[in-house]
Amino acid sequence: MTATLYRSDPYLxxxxxxxxGLTPDGGVVLSAxxxxxxxxxxxxxxxxxxWxxxxxxxxxxRKGDGEAIVLLPAEAAPRPDVGTPVTQVLDWERRYRYMRVHTALHLLSVVIPLPVTGGAIGAGKGRLDFDMPDAPEDKAALEAALNDLVARDLPVTEDWITDEELQANPGLVKTMSVTPPMGTGRVRLIRIGEEETQVDLQxxxxxxxxxxxxxxxxxxGKIEKKGKQNRRVSLLVGG
Structure with a gap:
């Protein structure tokens, strides 16, 4: 099992x-x-x-066997031996762009309160697919509502519930195509806002x-038709 430092402090x-451990395909597994x-x-x-x-x-x-996390090296790169102490250095600018886009997509699911059928996160851009037979009538109003939410500068926090609690509250799950990670006995929730200011929990x-x-x-960005019922809504995050 690999400890998840990215979860305990995503700003590290x-x-x-x-x-x-070392995997047959060249990957490296760390203690954390x-x-x-x-x-x-x-x-x-x-x-x-x-090192x-x-x-x-x-x-x-990538995720490996069990709870292992596997770091994949560049082709022909040297690998440290098992037992070697190493220093991990994150490509922080790339990760931070993903963090901003990922949180923005949660807000997009707030201003478009429809079931989500897919999504993708990029560095500076992302998209969600919605079960939305008809395109929104006023794209500018959606964009304004999204930026009004961002301007509120609400806190983003995490909570944990049991698998059974999630099964008893299916309304928490917005995604139709991706099942929340279950099986370890508890599920992580991301909350935007607090108490009376809460706008999202999923x-x-x-x-x-x-x-x-x-x-x-x-x-x-574009709002594209993807199949009979689906619309793909893209967004860009500045800076």
């Missing part, structure tokens, strides 16, 4: 670790991972590992900003 840029593994529409983190007599570029991060395993004001200005 460097961290120590110990190599606990600063790097987020691809999942929930969010790409895996990149960066590098540094006493070597350095390895991390080109992607299961999510990704990384997010601390306050939604960090997102910055949001611009809505």
């Amino acid at each position: 840029r460097e961290a120590p670790g110990i190599v606990t 991972s600063l790097f987020y593994p691809q999942g929930g529409g969010q790409p895996g983190d990149t960066g590098r590992l540094v 006493l007599d070597g350095e390895m570029e991390v080109t992607d991060t 299961p999510c395993g990704g990384t997010h900003v601390r306050r939604i004001g960090e997102i910055g200005t949001v611009t809505l």
Whole structure:
């Protein structure tokens, strides 16, 4: 099992670790991972590992067997031996762009309160697919509502509930195509706002900003028809 440093502190840029395993395809498993593994529409983190007599570029991060997180090296890059202490260095600028976009997509699901059928997160842009037979009549109004939310600078926090509590509250799940991570006995919820200011609460395993004001200005892109019932709504995050 790999400890999830990216979850306990998504703003951490460097961290120590110990190599606990090497995979047949060249991956490195650490005792604790600063790097987020691809999942929930969010790409895996990149960066590098540094040790006493070597350095390895991390080109992607994926989930491995069980609770392991696997760091994938650049082709022909050296790998540290099992037991080697390393320093993890995150490509922070890339990760932070993902954090801002991911949180913005949660807000998009607030201003468009329809079931989500898919989504993807990029560095500076993202999209959600909605079960939306007809296109929105006023795209400018949606964009204004989104930016009004961002301007409120509400806090983003996490809570945990049991698998059974989630099953008893299916309305928390907005995504039709992605099942929230279950099976460990508890599910992570991302909350935007507090008590009377709360605007969103949904299961999510990704990384997010601390306050939604960090997102910055949001611009809505294309709204495309994808099948009989689906509309794809894209957004861009400035800066």
